[in-house]
Amino acid sequence: MTSPGLDAVAAVAHRLLAPEDVITERARLRTYECDGLAHYRVTPGLVVVPADAEQLAAIVRACAEHGVPYVARGSGTGLSGGALPHAEGVLVVTSRMRAILAVRRDDQRAVVEPGVINLDVTRAATPEGYYYAPDPSSQQVCSIGGNLAENSGGAHCLKYGFTTNHVLAADLVTPQGETVPLGTGAPDAPGYDLLGAVVGSEGTLGVLTAATLKLVRLPEEVRTLLVGFETTDQAGAATSKIIAAGIIPAAIEMMDALAIEAAEAAVQCGYPDGAGAVLVIELDGAASEVEEEYAEVTRLCEEAGSFEQRLATDAADRAAIWRGRKSAFAAVGRISPDYIVQDGVIPRTALPEVLTAIRRVSEESGVRVANVFHAGDGNLHPLVLFDDAVEGAGDAAEEVSGAILDLCIEHGGSITGEHGVGADKAKYMPRMYSDDDLDTMQLVRCAFDPAGVSNPGKVFPTPRLCGEVPGRHKAPHPLQQAGLAEVF
């Protein structure tokens, strides 16, 4: 699709970028039509792949000038459609911006471009004895820019926190195309914590480049333990006992029988035969501390009824245990042609109750649900299985998926723990937040992006115009000016 605005942005792109970095042919545009949430597809109006932050800012400036919406995309692995393109807009792909600008051991910081792959930060820091803690399951392919946009979590955020806890500074390309450094390499920069607001805003407040990340010292000791239980209730009870004992493991992950079956079929991870649930528990830290905690964790698991415990004896062993867990989403493809990855959160103590309820929903609807989750912090990833070739199966799965979110909200939880709201869950936001809550979030949006050009249509269900701040900007609204919308 073309428009005068889009043509104008394309002209700027052609002038500034290498020819191969400006994509206009329909067939090639279509390769960008979705992110990791493949059932939403929109062919972008234009794709640009800037080589550096300056080019990126110039493109955004052009978009702002011509009122053209844009969407930033890193590796396109997001699971909520956050990088779903805009048909009349520009998709700004950061995959050429992959420089690790600095690794400073003495400062415990790395400075990276947004296209840098998550795991590559750790790879660069490991020789110095450091690593980057947030580790989404897609860490071998997902980008830091996407992580920042989504405030990505991962298996180890139970102990170490999320992306937002590990970013000190970044350059923001505002929706006006201006580059504004947010934060400093040192903690607690004066002024409003704009970086804290932008991280996790899913690209709706601008595009972050050149991020300064916190590096964490590699632990002296890591122990990865695989524990088999007959039921998820037992595994849940073990989790509760561990937390109640004052232990915060680096990770506690749970998979149920169906998820185990899928993982076995896909990667032969060698999980215990006949297990109704497994826990992957990782303890890390000072060796003496891990030793103590390990003894207690194994005892508590036994008390909760575990029938098998296997401690990884070397790196290959540990990798095998994690392979089963980290490949779980993709592995489900082995046992079902299609599936929805859900991402809900509940208070951890509600786990047994919510799992029972999910089972009931599954039985009543006849839709199979495999469960994989971060048990330590109550972040569920139910995998709702279906066959799109069967008429109505997709809708039934969608319904089950929505029912699971309702369960999360009923139990005081959240509709997303780490995948983001994106295009997928905007409609659920009013179930979690009041109109006033959403209206207040819009104040932030309006401060950064009054014209609504940065990743429009994501996160919030009813995009509204910002209006003007009383007594301030008198010019007509840019969208109004462009004839695109009326102020209401």
Add this chain to the structure above:
Amino acid sequence: MTVTQAAESALGSACPVTPAGPGDAVDGTPAGLVARPASTDEVAEVMRAAAAHGLSVVPRGRGTKQTWGRPPSAADVVVDLAAMDAVLDHAAGDLIVETQAGARLEDVQAQVATAGQRLVVDDTVPGASMGGTLAAHTSGPQRMLVGTVRDLLIGVTVVRADGVVAHAGGRVVKNVAGYDLGKLLIGSYGTLGVVTEAVFRLHPVPEARRWVAVDVPDAVRAHEVVHRVVHAQVVPHAVEVETTDGGGFRVAVLLGGREAGVVQRCAATRELLGPTAADLDAEPDPTYPWAPGETGLKLTCLLSGVGELLGAAHGVGARVRGSAGTGVLYAALPPAPAADVAVAVERLRATCTLLGGSAVVVDAPAEVKQVVDVWGPVPGGDAGLDLMRRVKDRFDPEHRLAPGRFVGGI
């Protein structure tokens, strides 16, 4: 502005209201009335009444930090949250606590301690409320372990300048639904809204806690010792540095965890600190180092600059205490003519900026505040400040919330 009779009666129908006394002045700015709401709804009604009558509002928790930041240009109404002092819910199994903004940190700690839990926030200003702790973003030694309230706040209720009540986040630790308004409110000095309730993540109280310390003669040595500890694998819960009477520094390291583990890690830490290292019998003072009449600063830098910053502080005659292991130090400049203090502040600010951080005058006598730039530049300079102003303009278009107390006159 004088508060009219009509305004006073509108406020009075919301909650108890009394005329302000000299003790209610906010950093020298006299207040008109003090409103004492007991619920979020009452705060909302107060804010609507204030909005209707164009009154400026300064939120107050327990009033322990009224002289921090810039004096507000007006304080028609002080909204005092001391009556909102409840711990609303301590869900021990989920390791969270929900409190009202006026609850004292120490009271919250006492309550969650009954379940062997704690909020990992140091009581740096004794008697402070949860709301004040958020608004001023205070932190102490244990920021080394899990960060600050920024890393622990998971849900917030805020009343806007127009009286609208909004929530963000929730009651679960992991949650990326919607904008993280809590981040904007933390450290905003009451300029964006009145926080009335907050939910925090808790941690277990460790079985054992022990401090190990060493005295060193100068900043260079302090830097070496700090770096040996932070780059080792002993997982310190705090790495503090403090000016000693002899003009040198004490570096103190906190180890926490299982008893047997802590014993071994203390031994490993003593090795790192050197032959004169010793266990401390008493906890080091977690409060800020300045006394009334002195100028208190928060100085930050990249870790590689800790030694240089300590040297600079020593050079201007400042006493220092702070979390050297995270690059966050607090300094006290003794009473001196304001112009001299201003020179010292500028010198420290130049050093901090060079070292990747910043210098903020947290508290100071009025005559000092008149001649120093309390906040200093924000990241991004004018463009950064412009973005902050745009946020302020959206939340408080009439600039009635703690006007002038924050950066750039916000």
